Amino acid sequence: MMQQPGIAGYGSAAGSASGGDEIKSLWIGDLQQWMDENYILSIFSATGEVVQAKVIRNKQTGYPEGYGFIEFVNHAAAERVLQTYNGTPMPNSEQTFRLNWATLGSGERRQDDGPDYTIFIGDLAADVNDYLLQETFRNVYSSVKGAKVVTDRVTGRSKGYGFVRFADENEQRRAMSEMNGQYCSTRPMRIGPAATKKPLTQQYQKAAYQSPQGNQGESDPNNTTIFVGALDPSVTDDTLRAVFSKYGELVHVKIPAGKRCGFVQFANRTCAEQALSMLNGTQIAGQNIRLSWGRSPSNKQDILDMETTSNRELTSSNRELTSSNREPTSSNPELTSSNSSDLFPFWNRCARTDANR
Numbered sequence: 001m002m003q004q005p006g007i008a009g010y011g012s013a014a015g016s017a018s019g020g021d022e023i024k025s026l027w028i029g030d031l032q033q034w035m036d037e038n039y040i041l042s043i044f045s046a047t048g049e050v051v052q053a054k055v056i057r058n059k060q061t062g063y064p065e066g067y068g069f070i071e072f073v074n075h076a077a078a079e080r081v082l083q084t085y086n087g088t089p090m091p092n093s094e095q096t097f098r099l100n101w102a103t104l105g106s107g108e109r110r111q112d113d114g115p116d117y118t119i120f121i122g123d124l125a126a127d128v129n130d131y132l133l134q135e136t137f138r139n140v141y142s143s144v145k146g147a148k149v150v151t152d153r154v155t156g157r158s159k160g161y162g163f164v165r166f167a168d169e170n171e172q173r174r175a176m177s178e179m180n181g182q183y184c185s186t187r188p189m190r191i192g193p194a195a196t197k198k199p200l201t202q203q204y205q206k207a208a209y210q211s212p213q214g215n216q217g218e219s220d221p222n223n224t225t226i227f228v229g230a231l232d233p234s235v236t237d238d239t240l241r242a243v244f245s246k247y248g249e250l251v252h253v254k255i256p257a258g259k260r261c262g263f264v265q266f267a268n269r270t271c272a273e274q275a276l277s278m279l280n281g282t283q284i285a286g287q288n289i290r291l292s293w294g295r296s297p298s299n300k301q302d303i304l305d306m307e308t309t310s311n312r313e314l315t316s317s318n319r320e321l322t323s324s325n326r327e328p329t330s331s332n333p334e335l336t337s338s339n340s341s342d343l344f345p346f347w348n349r350c351a352r353t354d355a356n357r
Helices: 037-047 075-085 130-138 169-178 201-209 237-247 269-279 300-320 338-355
Strands: 025-029 050-057 064-072 098-101 117-122 144-151 158-166 190-193 225-229 250-254 262-266 290-293
Touching (some): 025 075, 037 050, 037 064, 037 075, 064 075, 117 169, 130 144, 130 158, 158 169, 158 269, 169 190, 225 269, 237 262, 237 269, 269 290
Antiparallel strands (some): 025 064, 117 158, 117 190, 144 158, 225 290, 250 262
């Protein structure tokens, strides 16, 4: 696990000893980029017990890393803030406070020492935010650690689905059956499993702070293509079609011959998002599949450019592969069929997947 920046050198943030009673600083996470030290201090200054606040920034770019630390006059003051604010709505934001004790050397992942057991929540009403979703479940299950409603990056509006994290696996399982069809705001919820990720903060951080050079397919609202990796050799196009069609109308499904990856294109972006969220990390034919956004060509010229680029990449990849694991060439009917012209950008991804096994 990569070591994140801690609070060494940050005042007396963690106290001078390891005893929990001497800790007088809190970790604060899920900070948006505009949430600086002044914002944090303006919230907690009313207590009259805050000493200083620090937002951690990337040393190279200077951009916030999405977390920070708050130092109080003593342990009791920090504990009062933790108990009062954690999980409640943040001012001027639809997010909720994510607070935990800070310790010497702690970083962005401090609060995720234990495992997370996560469920997917679909069909959410437009007015449901993180706090409402969290409290809907926390009122029933004491181990709820937090909730996240996925929002559109441009408009900030809810996409109608989200996730709830549990510390207790039994409560997670109960929630999937007991809360399915129950109302959150004005609509009944649709609940399913989600892949457990440790720490789940990585997933939230990626969604909130992805760089402009991130996955182009993810940021393109018109893209409906999903890359499916780590497939068992027994999986066929029909297998993928049966699994993914539960989430909406499919336009195209393809597993390149001899490869352990494939591509699923939906007719609707929302359906693709829900499928990616619910199926990533789940099993097909005994294998945990890996999902990510692909890239859909927007016009014929894009397709031609992709074909040229992919053929060049395939030629290079062929030199690195053994004769028993040859990449298809441009003369392969799989590559020249009209049904697979939109899949050319992904052939090299399959090649890398096979080569790195």
